[in-house]
Amino acid sequence: MFTAEMISVQEGIVRGGEQVGTLELHAEIGWIRAEYMERFLQAMAIAAVVLALTGLVAWHLIRQLVSPLGQLATTLSAIGAGSELSLRLNTTRNDEVGILIGAFNIMLGKLGERDRKLRELNDSLEETVKLRTAQLQNAKEEAERANQAKSDFLATMSHEIRTPMNSMMVMAEMLAGAQLTPKQLRFAEIIKRSGHGLLNIINDILDLSKIEAGSLQLESIPFCLETIVEDVASLFAEKARGKGLSIATHVPHDLPTELAGDPTRIGQIVTNLVNNALKFTESGGVDIEVSARQAARGRLAVEIAVRDSGIGMAPEALARVFERFTQADQSTTRKYGGTGLGLSITKRLVEAMDGTITVESVEGHGSIFRVALELQILASAPPTVDISKTRIMLAIADGRTLRAARGAFAARGADIVTEARAQDIDLVVADLAGFASLQPALDQYAPRILLRSIGSLAGLEAAPEWRNAPQIDLPLRSRDVDRIASCLAMSDFSSLRDDVDADNRTATLPSFTGLKILAVDDNAVNREVLIEALASLGVTPTIADSGVAAIERAEQDAFDVIFMDCSMPGMDGFEATRCIRDLEREKMRTPAQIVALTAHVTGPESQRWRSASMDGYVAKPFTLAQLARALAQTKDAIDQPATAPASLGGAQAMAWRDVPLLSRDTLAMFATLGQGGQSIASRVFGLFASNAPQAVAELRAAIDTKRADETAKLAHALKSMCSSAGAARCRAICQMLEDEVGADHIRGQALCGELERALADTMSAMDGSSLTDERRYAAGSA
Numbered sequence: 001m002f003t004a005e006m007i008s009v010q011e012g013i014v015r016g017g018e019q020v021g022t023l024e025l026h027a028e029i030g031w032i033r034a035e036y037m038e039r040f041l042q043a044m045a046i047a048a049v050v051l052a053l054t055g056l057v058a059w060h061l062i063r064q065l066v067s068p069l070g071q072l073a074t075t076l077s078a079i080g081a082g083s084e085l086s087l088r089l090n091t092t093r094n095d096e097v098g099i100l101i102g103a104f105n106i107m108l109g110k111l112g113e114r115d116r117k118l119r120e121l122n123d124s125l126e127e128t129v130k131l132r133t134a135q136l137q138n139a140k141e142e143a144e145r146a147n148q149a150k151s152d153f154l155a156t157m158s159h160e161i162r163t164p165m166n167s168m169m170v171m172a173e174m175l176a177g178a179q180l181t182p183k184q185l186r187f188a189e190i191i192k193r194s195g196h197g198l199l200n201i202i203n204d205i206l207d208l209s210k211i212e213a214g215s216l217q218l219e220s221i222p223f224c225l226e227t228i229v230e231d232v233a234s235l236f237a238e239k240a241r242g243k244g245l246s247i248a249t250h251v252p253h254d255l256p257t258e259l260a261g262d263p264t265r266i267g268q269i270v271t272n273l274v275n276n277a278l279k280f281t282e283s284g285g286v287d288i289e290v291s292a293r294q295a296a297r298g299r300l301a302v303e304i305a306v307r308d309s310g311i312g313m314a315p316e317a318l319a320r321v322f323e324r325f326t327q328a329d330q331s332t333t334r335k336y337g338g339t340g341l342g343l344s345i346t347k348r349l350v351e352a353m354d355g356t357i358t359v360e361s362v363e364g365h366g367s368i369f370r371v372a373l374e375l376q377i378l379a380s381a382p383p384t385v386d387i388s389k390t391r392i393m394l395a396i397a398d399g400r401t402l403r404a405a406r407g408a409f410a411a412r413g414a415d416i417v418t419e420a421r422a423q424d425i426d427l428v429v430a431d432l433a434g435f436a437s438l439q440p441a442l443d444q445y446a447p448r449i450l451l452r453s454i455g456s457l458a459g460l461e462a463a464p465e466w467r468n469a470p471q472i473d474l475p476l477r478s479r480d481v482d483r484i485a486s487c488l489a490m491s492d493f494s495s496l497r498d499d500v501d502a503d504n505r506t507a508t509l510p511s512f513t514g515l516k517i518l519a520v521d522d523n524a525v526n527r528e529v530l531i532e533a534l535a536s537l538g539v540t541p542t543i544a545d546s547g548v549a550a551i552e553r554a555e556q557d558a559f560d561v562i563f564m565d566c567s568m569p570g571m572d573g574f575e576a577t578r579c580i581r582d583l584e585r586e587k588m589r590t591p592a593q594i595v596a597l598t599a600h601v602t603g604p605e606s607q608r609w610r611s612a613s614m615d616g617y618v619a620k621p622f623t624l625a626q627l628a629r630a631l632a633q634t635k636d637a638i639d640q641p642a643t644a645p646a647s648l649g650g651a652q653a654m655a656w657r658d659v660p661l662l663s664r665d666t667l668a669m670f671a672t673l674g675q676g677g678q679s680i681a682s683r684v685f686g687l688f689a690s691n692a693p694q695a696v697a698e699l700r701a702a703i704d705t706k707r708a709d710e711t712a713k714l715a716h717a718l719k720s721m722c723s724s725a726g727a728a729r730c731r732a733i734c735q736m737l738e739d740e741v742g743a744d745h746i747r748g749q750a751l752c753g754e755l756e757r758a759l760a761d762t763m764s765a766m767d768g769s770s771l772t773d774e775r776r777y778a779a780g781s782a
Helices: 030-082 096-177 182-212 225-235 237-242 263-279 330-336 342-352 399-411 440-445 478-490 494-504 524-536 547-556 573-587 604-611 624-639 664-671 674-704 708-725 728-740 745-766
Strands: 006-015 018-028 221-223 246-250 258-261 285-294 299-308 356-362 366-379 391-395 415-417 427-431 448-452 471-473 517-520 542-544 561-565 593-598 616-619
Touching: 221 225, 221 263, 221 745, 225 237, 225 246, 225 263, 225 285, 225 478, 225 745, 237 246, 246 399, 263 285, 263 299, 263 342, 263 366, 263 745, 285 399, 342 356, 342 366, 391 399, 399 415, 399 427, 399 478, 427 478, 478 494, 517 524, 517 547, 524 624, 524 674, 524 708, 542 547, 547 561, 547 573, 561 573, 561 624, 573 593, 573 604, 616 624, 664 674, 674 708, 674 728, 674 745, 708 728, 728 745
Parallel strands: 246 285, 391 415, 391 427, 427 448, 448 471, 517 542, 517 561, 561 593, 593 616
Antiparallel strands: 006 018, 221 258, 258 366, 285 299, 299 366, 356 366
16 A cells, blocks of 8 residues: 555445446545655654653753752762761752751761760860870879888887887896886886887787788798697796686697798787787686698698687677777777787788688686697608507696696597506606605606696795706607607606706806907907806906907907907908917917807807817807806916817707797806896897897898808808897707708708797797796796
């Protein structure tokens, strides 16, 4: 049709059912097609224009709608990438898109404000943290400075108080030993007791300060718990006797001999508890009981119980008994004194050792304090002497001493009786109150041992035969029981009787007036002892405190005798002697008799005096008898010089645990000085107390820094000081330190710990005692 030029239509003509003809129509259609195509192209052109216009309008409309959304997406992407919330979308539209963009701008503003506030808060928080940190640091530093200032203040005040207190107490003791009226003597005793009380308060405050500051350091060194407990009992024996009380120890015979711990602090714990018990006890006495059982990992669970028959405490007082500065009530403080610090310090010390302390008390019936500790076992107890076939009669009136003696002897197998015939008894042990009840036959035939309160023999006048019997000082110690058991096993009590003879002998001292003596020693305590000892022999010596000073004195004057300390800093005694000998040859003088004062009694050092051209030696600790022999030989040598120098003393050191705190020979020397002996002893002990702690501290520092040579020198110097002051146990430990520390540093540290404790016990034994009642003989005596 679209290509034809003409269109034809043919149709048949029917008449009566019969086709009679045909009708054909023919029409030309070219013009129709041309018009159609024209119309079609016009329509297409119009449609294209309409479509283009429609697209353009649509594009414009879409661009107006999508463009702000694109800007919004771009802005949000930029905000997401850079967290820049200050960006904003610009719009002038008021339609939905404008509303949306405005909402986004408001949201971004709020987010920006929140972020700003967060930054400000964070900055403020950082500043606050910095400020608080600085404040806390300042507070910490201020607290540390305050604590250090407190410690410095306490240390300074302790030193400043102790210095005049030491002089006051020494002078009070010298007054007490002088010829005073009873009233004046009472005044002197009051001064002395008050001084000791003040020093105890100072020590308590210093201990509490250390504990609160966390600066308390505990040792773990070998020690003997039995020795600690019995030494404490011995130290308080005289105080108990002065109040009419008894004190007894109950220590199992199989207690290990060496445990690991801090002996100084454990001794302080027992001391505080015993002192507290005696303070609040008016009648009866105090028992110190030790029990032990095996614990895990080779440890020993130890319980130390201090039981008294004192005033007791009410239940409400028990709840605060371990609080600082607390006593039962104000009347207790007024009546019994004290600061209320002792038990608080004790509790803190026990807890520092991972132990526990408990108390049981009934008002009016006494108290029991129990301390439980776990300690490492280092050495088990040695076997005791078996005395299972012996019968011992105990005639002991004091119940506490009786129980302690019964338990000790029974533990070693003895059969204990209280009544028997003479032929059935192997040994009679009696105290002063019990010997009077003995049957005459027992008193005559059975071996006897007297248990005496320290320094007291009152009541023996009625039975003089008992005065020569072996005597043991109370409280009874385990080592005393072991000595008695050994004597029983050997049927020989002469070793115990020798102790009595040593206590009872006196010396008649000659006079060496006219001899010119030079005494050389660098230690003030040693010089004081030597001055007073020579004064008792009628000699006033010239003094030199160094080897150089000795040479200067020898150059100025000629001396008959020179007592020369061998171990001095700088120029020692040997070099000083050689120089003096050269000086004598130069001036053509008669040589002086130079006597070495040395603590070296064994080894090569003990013979150096010979090669130094000395004439003899006196071993420290020396006695008046030894000095007298030295002067006597020197006096003879003035007329006829001896051909060979004489040894004037020396003894092998005993095991330190068996050595008494104070030397009987030194005390006997003071006693021979008569009424002035007490004042001399007081001065010597005062000087020792002033100098020995510093010497021990220097020795400890040398040991800790492993300076063996320095340790040996310091130990020797301290040994010399101890010898002169009669500190026998400290001297023995110093000897062991001098001999052993070079080979065993750990052993040296352990021995130094024992030395520190022995020094504290020795100074306690020196305090508040008199020679006449023999208190110092008891302080740790074997």
